[in-house]
Amino acid sequence: MKSTALSASFTTRLRRSRCSSEKWGYAASRKREAFRFFRQLLNYDPATVDAATLTHDAHLDYFVADSAVECNRDHLLVGRRMVRALSMKEPPSQTFAHLLADLYEVPGELIACLEWQRIPSDRMRRDIPDTASTLLQ
Numbered sequence: 039m040k041s042t043a044l045s046a047s048f049t050t051r052l053r054r055s056r057c058s059s060e061k062w063g064y065a066a067s068r069k070r071e072a073f074r075f076f077r078q079l080l081n082y083d084p085a086t087v088d089a090a091t092l093t094h095d096a097h098l099d100y101f102v103a104d105s106a107v108e109c110n111r112d113h114l115l116v117g118r119r120m121v122r123a124l125s126m127k128e129p130p131s132q133t134f135a136h137l138l139a140d141l142y143e144v145p146g147e148l149i150a151c152l153e154w155q156r157i158p159s160d161r162m163r164r165d166i167p168d169t170a171s172t173l174l175q
Contacts, residue, residue: 069095076102079149082119 073092080103081087090104105117114121130137141150157165 073098073102077104081105081117082121083117086117 070092074087076098077087077090083105086104090101092101094101106115108115112122114123138150138152141148
């Protein structure tokens with residue numbers, strides 16, 4: 039009975055706070071800031087970033103990217119900037135806070151992207167015995 043009341047109270051507070059544009063950033067000015075942030079992430083030339091403003095709430099992927107991408111053997115050209123894409127050869131054997139903290143020491147500009155995928159519990163339970171038997175051999 040007590041947990042039900044706490045759950046209902048939490049749900050009510052969550053609903054109220056989602057309606058608050060100050061807390062969750064649903065205001066129009068926040069949308070413009072987010073749009074500009076994504077444009078800066080994908081367009082490295084300031085003139086290209088400033089060339090467009092938010093006009094639609096949909097199709098963000100179409101409206102934020104305006105720089106030409108040229109693929110070369112050892113680098114990319116995004117607009118007039120040379121970019122190198124690096125990938126991790128193997129995922130880390132364990133995770134912890136600030137796992138990639140050494141990336142802060144890289145001289146120059148760096149955009150690091152991580153992808154995390156949830157693996158369903160039934161698949162993980164199936165895969166763990168296979169992995170464990172391989173490691174013990």
